[in-house]
Amino acid sequence: MTATTPTQSSPSCTWRRPPVIRRRWLRITLLLAVVLYLTVGIGSLEVNWARVSEGMSRGWDFIAAFLQPDFISRGGDILDGFKESLTMTLTSTVLGVALSIPFALGAARNLAPTPVYVLCRGFIAVSRTLNEIIVAILLVAMFGFGPFAGFLTLTFATIGFLAKLLAEDIEEIQASQLEAMRATGASTAQVLDFAVLTQVLPRLVGLSLYRLDINFRESSVIGIVGAGGIGATLNTAMDRYEYDSAAAILLVIIAIVIAAEYGSGWIRKRIL
Amino acid sequence: MLEIQNLHKRYSTGDAALKGVSLKLGAGNVLGLIGPSGAGKSTLIRCINRLVEPTSGKILLDGEDLASLGGSRLRGVRREIGMIFQQHALVERLTVMENLLAGRLGFTAFWPSWFRRFPAEDIRLAFHLLDRVGLAGMENKRADALSGGQRQRVGIARALMQRPRLLLVDEPTASLDPKTARQIMRLLLELCRENGLAAIVNIHDVVLATEFLPRIVGLRQGTLVYDGPAAGVDEHVLTDIYGSEDWSSITERMGRQEVNSPPPLVLVAAS
Numbered sequence: 001m002t003a004t005t006p007t008q009s010s011p012s013c014t015w016r017r018p019p020v021i022r023r024r025w026l027r028i029t030l031l032l033a034v035v036l037y038l039t040v041g042i043g044s045l046e047v048n049w050a051r052v053s054e055g056m057s058r059g060w061d062f063i064a065a066f067l068q069p070d071f072i073s074r075g076g077d078i079l080d081g082f083k084e085s086l087t088m089t090l091t092s093t094v095l096g097v098a099l100s101i102p103f104a105l106g107a108a109r110n111l112a113p114t115p116v117y118v119l120c121r122g123f124i125a126v127s128r129t130l131n132e133i134i135v136a137i138l139l140v141a142m143f144g145f146g147p148f149a150g151f152l153t154l155t156f157a158t159i160g161f162l163a164k165l166l167a168e169d170i171e172e173i174q175a176s177q178l179e180a181m182r183a184t185g186a187s188t189a190q191v192l193d194f195a196v197l198t199q200v201l202p203r204l205v206g207l208s209l210y211r212l213d214i215n216f217r218e219s220s221v222i223g224i225v226g227a228g229g230i231g232a233t234l235n236t237a238m239d240r241y242e243y244d245s246a247a248a249i250l251l252v253i254i255a256i257v258i259a260a261e262y263g264s265g266w267i268r269k270r271i272l
Numbered sequence: 273m274l275e276i277q278n279l280h281k282r283y284s285t286g287d288a289a290l291k292g293v294s295l296k297l298g299a300g301n302v303l304g305l306i307g308p309s310g311a312g313k314s315t316l317i318r319c320i321n322r323l324v325e326p327t328s329g330k331i332l333l334d335g336e337d338l339a340s341l342g343g344s345r346l347r348g349v350r351r352e353i354g355m356i357f358q359q360h361a362l363v364e365r366l367t368v369m370e371n372l373l374a375g376r377l378g379f380t381a382f383w384p385s386w387f388r389r390f391p392a393e394d395i396r397l398a399f400h401l402l403d404r405v406g407l408a409g410m411e412n413k414r415a416d417a418l419s420g421g422q423r424q425r426v427g428i429a430r431a432l433m434q435r436p437r438l439l440l441v442d443e444p445t446a447s448l449d450p451k452t453a454r455q456i457m458r459l460l461l462e463l464c465r466e467n468g469l470a471a472i473v474n475i476h477d478v479v480l481a482t483e484f485l486p487r488i489v490g491l492r493q494g495t496l497v498y499d500g501p502a503a504g505v506d507e508h509v510l511t512d513i514y515g516s517e518d519w520s521s522i523t524e525r526m527g528r529q530e531v532n533s534p535p536p537l538v539l540v541a542a543s
Contacts, residue, residue: 179323180361184434185351185378190385194374198365 062243069251070244074237078249081233082256085219088150088229093212096158097204103159104166105192110178111170120163127160136222147228154215154222161214165207166200173199202268209264216260220253273299273470274320274438279329279339281315281494289315291494292329299437302464302471304485304502306478308514312494313474317440320472321353322346333438351378354431354469356460358443360423362415362430369411371426372398375433394433401429405459421452428460432467439464439471445480453477457484478510482526 021027071078106112106120132153139149173196181195197204223231230249237246274297281290289312297303305313318324320331322338331338338349354375362371376394377385384390402408405425410418415426424444431439444460445453461484464471475481481488482502490498490505490513497512498505505526507519 174361174364176357176359176361177363180355180357180430181363181374181377183321183323183350183353183355183440184375184430185347185349186374186385187347187377187382189382190377190380193382193386194363194366194370194377198363201365 065243066247066250068244069247070242071248071252074233074242074245074248077233077236078230078245078252081223081230081249082252084147085216085223085229085231086256088147088154088219089212089216092151092154093158093208093215096155096211096215097162097208099155100159100162100166101204103163104170105196107163107167108170110173110175111196120167124160124164124167127156128164130156132157132218132222133225136225136227140226145226145228150219150222150227150229153227154218157218158211158215162207162211166204169200169203170196206264206268209260209267213257213260213264217253217257273297273334275330275332276316276320277330277332279316279319279331280327281312281319281324282327289494290319290326290329293491293494293496295489295496295499297438297470297472299470300464300468301487302461302469302473302485303487303489304481305472305474305489305491306476306481306513307491309476310493311491311513313491314442316491317355317442317472317474320438320440321350321355347378351434352437354434354436354439356424356427356431356439356441356444358446360415360420360427362423362426364414364416366415367411368402368407368413368415368418368426369398371415372401372411372429372433375430378434397433397435398429401432404463405429420448421456424448424452424456425459428456428463432463436469439469441471441473441475443474443476445475445477453480461485478505478522479525 019027021030103120103123106116107124109117112120135156136149136153139152143149143152177195177199178191181191186194219229220231220234223229223233224235226232230253234246234249237243237249274295276293276295279290279293280288282288293312293316305316307313315324319326320338322341326339329339333349333352336349338346341349363374366374370388373388373390373394376390380390380394399408399411402411405428407422407425407429410422415423418426428444441460445456448456457480460471460473463469473481473485475485482505486502488498488500488502488505489496490509492513498509507523510519510522511517
């Protein structure tokens with residue numbers, strides 16, 4: 001009898017979970033390699049501690065300046081910036097959500113034929129690979145400074161984001177409901193309405209609200225590269241070393257993000 | 273009315289699910305399809321309304337070959353074939369009434385169905401069927417709030433909303449307790465009789481099948497191995513369908529039933 005087959009007279013009483021990596025030497029070598037790499041990697045970081053301590057005090061000055069926010073002296077600019085940002089956010093979210101639905105349907109393996117699937121997945125991949133700032137720089141170059149470039153940027157980003165997550169949700173719907181609606185002789189649009197939309201609606205609403213939130217935050221970032229909105233106002237304030245006005249802008253952004261958070265939570269509770 | 277000729281189905285994975293099945297079903301006739309898991313029962317009934325594409329063979333419904341239909345003509349034929357599913361397959365997040373009206377989708381244009389504006393005639397039929405299946409007053413409940421037996425009643429009512437000529441029934445009792453299962457089978461057969469419906473009932477419970485269904489068709493590995501009256505299902509037939517096993521306790525139970533409760537329906541066997 002070979003060593004691997006236990007004899008019947010003496011049943012084994014020790015058992016260990018089979019290791020993921022079967023070969024012992026490979027397991028140990030891999031572990032040693034990881035430890036070595038981490039040690040060398042951390043050792044190669046050059047930290048100038050003198051510079052850090054100097055920077056700490058400078059950072060503190062910065063924070064101290066933010067403790068006296070000034071909403072008044074640039075009040076008009078701030079208000080205009082926010083109006084622009086909110087407009088950009090809302091319009092790009094609505095358009096982006098509307099356009100993401102056909103892409104999501106096309107990118108769902110259980111609904112779309114392969115060529116459509118590949119096309120839609122490709123578009124989503126491009127949209128998600130390109131960071132908002134890069135898209136904004138390109139679109140500002142094409143359409144000039146201002147909120148229109150920002151609106152297009154956010155719409156483009158919304159489509160990629162929403163279509164991907166929604167497509168994954170569509171792929172997980174109950175196939176039996178789809179079958180049942182097809183069996184009644186319903187048209188494709190009716191099947192999508194009754195069997196698909198009803199199943200993904202809560203997720204669609206939740207994701208759209210979440211994207212509204214993201215779009216508002218992004219709108220303040222892409223303003224820095226010239227795509228309009230509160231980001232442009234913030235950038236100007238920083239350039240002028242008006243930290244008190246910048247602080248006011250940041251506080252309003254935080255307030256709006258928190259309000260959006262609570263608002264979307266409330267709506268989600270109502271819909272589900 | 274329904275005639276299946278030499279039906280073959282081979283899945284893209286290479287599995288042959290049906291190997292030349294031929295079957296005839298007369299108007300108003302009901303048959304039970306039994307066989308082990310994987311014998312091709314589900315595939316066979318799904319080929320009829322083309323939820324599964326048959327590889328070759330003919331499916332004649334009143335002389336029209338369903339196997340070659342496409343597009344709107346296929347949808348037209350699907351409207352006339354009601355289907356009842358194993359796990360009810362209700363639209364969980366819609367109300368009972370919307371689930372019933374979904375049976376009329378094939379007869380309704382898109383926008384009226386989007387706004388749930390169905391003809392008065394459909395709504396009257398829905399209330400009538402709701403009452404008939406014992407769910408009166410439940411029209412505004414959401415489907416996911418119902419019990420298993422209630423859901424299957426909605427599933428049956430939805431299929432009947434189509435005013436079909438033929439019912440395809442896929443394991444109607446698989447997830448139900450024994451009492452509910454019997455109630456559902458009884459309801460199903462009463463409705464078939466009242467409406468003169470032909471039906472093919474996929475069912476794995478042999479005792480239930482032979483009690484309620486006058487004609488039994490046995491399928492094994494994609495081939496028809498028995499087609500005859502329920503009373504003819506004995507140990508040999510069961511061995512042919514399922515393989516060798518001690519069948520005495522099942523045949524005893526089937527025998528006892530025939531003395532106590534004869535099948536509720538006497539239907540003409542298909543010729």
